Amino acid sequence: MSDKKMKLKLHVYRQASKDAAGAMKEYVVEDVSEHMSFLEMMDHLNEQLMNKGEEPIAFDHDCREGICGMCSMVINGIPHGGHRGVTACQLHMRHFKDGDEIFVEPWRARAFPVLRDLVVDRQAFDRIVAAGGYVSINTGGAPDANALPISKKEADLSMDAAACIGCGACVAACKNASAMLFVAAKASHLNHLPQGEPERYERVKKMAAQMDAEGFGTCSNYSSCEAVCPKEISVRVIAEFNRDLLKAQAK
Amino acid sequence: MNLDAKIPEGPIEQKWSKHKLALPLVNPANKRKHKVIIVGTGLAGASAAATLSELGYQVEVFCFQDSPRRAHSIAAQGGINAAKNYQNDGDSVRRLAYDTVKGGDYRSREANVYRLAEVSANIIDQCVAQGVPFAREYGGHLANRSFGGAQVSRTFYARGQTGQQLLLGAYQALEKQVNAGAVKMHSRHEMLELVVVDGHARGIVTRDLVTGKLEAWAGDTVVLATGGYGNVFYLSTNAKGSNVTATWRAAKKGAGFANPCYTQIHPTCIPQAGDYQSKLTLMSESLRNDGRVWVPKKAGDARKPAQIPEEERDYYLERKYPSFGNLAPRDISSRAAKQVCDEGRGVGPGGRGVYLDFADAIKRVGKQVISERYGNLFDMYATITGDDPYTVPMRIYPAVHYTMGGLWVDYNLMSNLPGLHVIGEANFSDHGANRLGASALMQGLADGYFVLPYTISAYLATAKQPKLTSDHPEFKKAVDDARARMTKLLNVKGKRTVDSFHRELGVLLWNKCGMGRTEKGLKELLIEIPRLREEFWRNVNVPGSAESLNQALEKAGRVADFFEFAEVLVLDALDRDESCGGHFREEHEDQGEAKRDDEKFQHVSVWEWKGEGQAPVRHKEPLVFESFKPSIRSYK
Numbered sequence: 001m002s003d004k005k006m007k008l009k010l011h012v013y014r015q016a017s018k019d020a021a022g023a024m025k026e027y028v029v030e031d032v033s034e035h036m037s038f039l040e041m042m043d044h045l046n047e048q049l050m051n052k053g054e055e056p057i058a059f060d061h062d063c064r065e066g067i068c069g070m071c072s073m074v075i076n077g078i079p080h081g082g083h084r085g086v087t088a089c090q091l092h093m094r095h096f097k098d099g100d101e102i103f104v105e106p107w108r109a110r111a112f113p114v115l116r117d118l119v120v121d122r123q124a125f126d127r128i129v130a131a132g133g134y135v136s137i138n139t140g141g142a143p144d145a146n147a148l149p150i151s152k153k154e155a156d157l158s159m160d161a162a163a164c165i166g167c168g169a170c171v172a173a174c175k176n177a178s179a180m181l182f183v184a185a186k187a188s189h190l191n192h193l194p195q196g197e198p199e200r201y202e203r204v205k206k207m208a209a210q211m212d213a214e215g216f217g218t219c220s221n222y223s224s225c226e227a228v229c230p231k232e233i234s235v236r237v238i239a240e241f242n243r244d245l246l247k248a249q250a251k
Numbered sequence: 252m253n254l255d256a257k258i259p260e261g262p263i264e265q266k267w268s269k270h271k272l273a274l275p276l277v278n279p280a281n282k283r284k285h286k287v288i289i290v291g292t293g294l295a296g297a298s299a300a301a302t303l304s305e306l307g308y309q310v311e312v313f314c315f316q317d318s319p320r321r322a323h324s325i326a327a328q329g330g331i332n333a334a335k336n337y338q339n340d341g342d343s344v345r346r347l348a349y350d351t352v353k354g355g356d357y358r359s360r361e362a363n364v365y366r367l368a369e370v371s372a373n374i375i376d377q378c379v380a381q382g383v384p385f386a387r388e389y390g391g392h393l394a395n396r397s398f399g400g401a402q403v404s405r406t407f408y409a410r411g412q413t414g415q416q417l418l419l420g421a422y423q424a425l426e427k428q429v430n431a432g433a434v435k436m437h438s439r440h441e442m443l444e445l446v447v448v449d450g451h452a453r454g455i456v457t458r459d460l461v462t463g464k465l466e467a468w469a470g471d472t473v474v475l476a477t478g479g480y481g482n483v484f485y486l487s488t489n490a491k492g493s494n495v496t497a498t499w500r501a502a503k504k505g506a507g508f509a510n511p512c513y514t515q516i517h518p519t520c521i522p523q524a525g526d527y528q529s530k531l532t533l534m535s536e537s538l539r540n541d542g543r544v545w546v547p548k549k550a551g552d553a554r555k556p557a558q559i560p561e562e563e564r565d566y567y568l569e570r571k572y573p574s575f576g577n578l579a580p581r582d583i584s585s586r587a588a589k590q591v592c593d594e595g596r597g598v599g600p601g602g603r604g605v606y607l608d609f610a611d612a613i614k615r616v617g618k619q620v621i622s623e624r625y626g627n628l629f630d631m632y633a634t635i636t637g638d639d640p641y642t643v644p645m646r647i648y649p650a651v652h653y654t655m656g657g658l659w660v661d662y663n664l665m666s667n668l669p670g671l672h673v674i675g676e677a678n679f680s681d682h683g684a685n686r687l688g689a690s691a692l693m694q695g696l697a698d699g700y701f702v703l704p705y706t707i708s709a710y711l712a713t714a715k716q717p718k719l720t721s722d723h724p725e726f727k728k729a730v731d732d733a734r735a736r737m738t739k740l741l742n743v744k745g746k747r748t749v750d751s752f753h754r755e756l757g758v759l760l761w762n763k764c765g766m767g768r769t770e771k772g773l774k775e776l777l778i779e780i781p782r783l784r785e786e787f788w789r790n791v792n793v794p795g796s797a798e799s800l801n802q803a804l805e806k807a808g809r810v811a812d813f814f815e816f817a818e819v820l821v822l823d824a825l826d827r828d829e830s831c832g833g834h835f836r837e838e839h840e841d842q843g844e845a846k847r848d849d850e851k852f853q854h855v856s857v858w859e860w861k862g863e864g865q866a867p868v869r870h871k872e873p874l875v876f877e878s879f880k881p882s883i884r885s886y887k
């Protein structure tokens with residue numbers, strides 16, 4: 001395997017704490033391997049900073065394989081960096097070239113306050129799910145799993161939406177900082193299943209209300225969310241959501 | 252150390268139902284008065300938290316990620332086992348239990364395993380009722396696939412995202428309870444101490460990872476659901492934050508640590524590409540349903556895979572294990588991969604890789620079907636390596652993946668420390684010396700939904716401990732201890748980063764306590780690890796302060812615990828002078844297969860911490876097999 005080494009200039013958003021003011025800072029990173037992931041490049045920069053006695057750049061991450069939804073950075077203006085279906089942790093440095101200048105910023109939205117550097121608070125998403133993003137069933141007493149056949153088509157549509165990793169890139173990409181793709185994906189996951197049907201209209205109402213209460217913006221159908229979604233969730237879920245919400249309000 | 256496993260009397264098929272009847276109950280009005288502290292929101296923790304709060308207990312939950320939905324369980328790909336026998340291929344509770352006991356090389360507790368198999372069917376029912384979108388056939392019924400070590404098809408899955416979907420089910424159940432005001436959730440809180448009062452586990456100390464604030468939390472019982480310690484090897488398939496801190500801190504307060512040397516090395520991971528690498532990526536075992544594993548017959552054959560003709564390829568798993576073929580269990584497949592690479596027949600950079608080839612399957616069922624089955628895994632592989640697995644065979648190599656060892660628990664999932672319950676990967680009980688694929692998800696959810704909610708009452712109804720608050724001096728002391736440790740780390744102000752130490756520890760362990768272990772290598776580790784640990788405490792550089800979001804400090808605390816724990820892991824590997832499952836002592840082998848010594852080692856090894864500078868002491872729980880007689884484990 002060949003290994004081209006690169007030298008890059010990074011502009012990274014730094015903010016010491018929740019209430020501090022933040023600013024972009026410039027760094028030069030050397031010896032970047034094209035096989036590194038973007039986060040490994042950030043690790044590499046952090047090692048260099050620490051060896052110089054500086055504090056490392058804080059960023060969220062955990063699984064580093066595109067599934068936990070923890071990593072969250074806007075790379076050159078695009079959440080997760082703009083490669084289809086890829087999170088920042090899966091973005092590889094072979095997509096960059098020696099001498100590139102890269103801008104790295106946190107998700108920016110009123111409902112996602114910055115906690116430090118690239119780390120933001122996304123608990124608003126948990127509160128939206130708590131408002132109604134579930135089937136109200138307690139443990140125990142469930143019927144046999146095969147008692148109720150579900151057509152493969154509906155199960156697949158449900159799964160397509162359930163693939164959402166809750167990263168919040170949709171919010172970060174939206175001019176209005178709307179959480180519509182996230183919210184509608186959760187509703188679509190449950191509403192395509194017979195188990196989700198009884199609470200269908202209540203669910204969309206409650207989740208929509210919580211989304212507004214959290215300070216997310218409204219959806220103006222720009223579809224920038226779909227373009228950056230690392231799980232390529234389609235805006236069809238938003239159309240479904242709006243339809244259900246209209247029906248719910250009419251009830 | 253009291254290691255009474257409290258296994259109920261009677262035939263194995265009746266133990267659990269009899270036990271459930273015999274368990275004392277806590278009446279509904281009293282449940283409200285009991286506070287349960289749960290650390291961890293993976294499958295085990297989230298399912299337990301939701302269920303216990305539904306039953307009426309007050310529940311307080313902690314995790315270190317920013318949301319409970321991001322626990323490491325989210326990353327599980329392949330599937331979850333259950334003895335549903337929907338395929339009519341002869342599966343049963345007994346067969347699942349047998350496969351699991353045999354798969355664990357007769358080093359697990361059979362009564363626990365049987366119970367696990369018994370409740371497995373309920374898990375699938377529960378998850379479907381919650382809206383988990385499992386894969387379905389065109390007729391609308393649930394689909395199954397096969398996993399290693401089994402000859403029936405009992406694995407349920409949701410594309411390659413089974414863990415994600417099961418965890419979202421449990422997370423949503425948890426959020427439902429948060430909304431009802433029945434659960435208090437604390438994200439971005441890391442547990443740093445267990446608090447023991449009068450010999451009972453009564454609470455924890457956490458650090459708020461945003462503000463740095465240390466807080467003490469008191470309750471009536473503590474449940475650890477904090478996952479595995481695979482990251483002691485630095486490179487593993489685990490999420491970066493996975494750690495041993497919670498269980499190790501408990502061990503230092505008197506909980507026995509069982510079988511720490513039982514670590515699982517998974518055969519199908521993407522090989523390491525460079526020194527900077529921060530983790531290894533698993534390629535789900537489900538791929539072995541359709542992929543064929545091979546290497547060139549000739550050592551040093553540098554031709555491209557397509558240029559190597561059929562008769563010059565060695566499909567070594569099919570050759571050595573004809574009845575299981577590519578679905579041989581993980582320990583066996585990993586070892587076989589290491590052997591062919593040691594013979595110089597490995598492929599790719601450094602010769603540390605074997606092919607996983609889908610050409611035949613694509614010819615047989617078409618690219619479309621293969622993409623439906625494994626599309627997201629193929630995409631993941633292509634994203635990471637830049638190669639297209641539809642046209643070029645994948646290159647894979649074994650990597651650390653799972654830890655069968657964990658805190659010792661009895662049949663009620665309580666440790667020897669009264670009031671401390673341990674569930675999911677964090678405990679030791681069900682997988683023996685090797686875990687079968689798709690059984691960890693099953694165990695996590697079994698523990699959380701269907702076992703602990705019953706057995707916790709055995710403690711709560713009888714413990715009769717006085718109510719106390721976090722003003723109790725033991726809590727204050729635990730907070731001071733946690734603070735002192737952080738201050739110490741910050742004050743070293745040395746020259747090396749935490750990661751550089753962690754990486755070095757990982758390489759040591761991987762080389763001498765990984766897929767092959769010898770007395771000589773292990774003894775060397777017992778000198779090298781303490782030496783490196785000593786350097787760590789003298790020369791680590793942890794910048795920043797304790798009063799802010801400080802990821803370097805978080806890591807330093809975890810690595811400090813890994814250093815202490817690693818030594819016990821190695822001691823255990825040295826003490827267990829036999830080979831079994833994933834623990835392969837090169838001195839004990841029979842034509843490359845693990846050779847057990849039931850006479851001397853048919854027991855659980857449980858380690859008791861005796862304090863800094865003192866040798867930990869090994870205790871034993873003998874394993875008794877009444878239903879599944881130990882035999883030579885063969886997959887030929």
Ligand SMILES: Cc1cc2nc3c(=O)[nH]c(=O)nc-3n(C[C@H](O)[C@H](O)[C@H](O)COP(=O)(O)OP(=O)(O)OC[C@H]3O[C@@H](n4cnc5c(N)ncnc54)[C@H](O)[C@@H]3O)c2cc1C
Nearest residue numbers: 291292293294295315324329330442478675676689691692
């Ligand atoms: C890549 C991958 C794929 C896998 N695929 C499969 C599969 O297909 N089938 C299968 O059966 N198994 C699979 N496994 C194994 C399985 O996913 C895990 O064993 C299982 O999910 C562990 O669940 P858990 O609930 O015990 O712990 P985890 O999900 O690891 O959760 C641990 C929780 O504890 C919290 N925690 C840990 N330490 C602390 C602390 N000090 N303070 C506060 N909170 C803490 C974390 O925040 C987290 O919430 C896979 C594992 C990996 C790595």
Ligand code: FES
Nearest residue numbers: 062064069071089
């Ligand atoms: S770190 Fe988990 S999705 Fe990126």
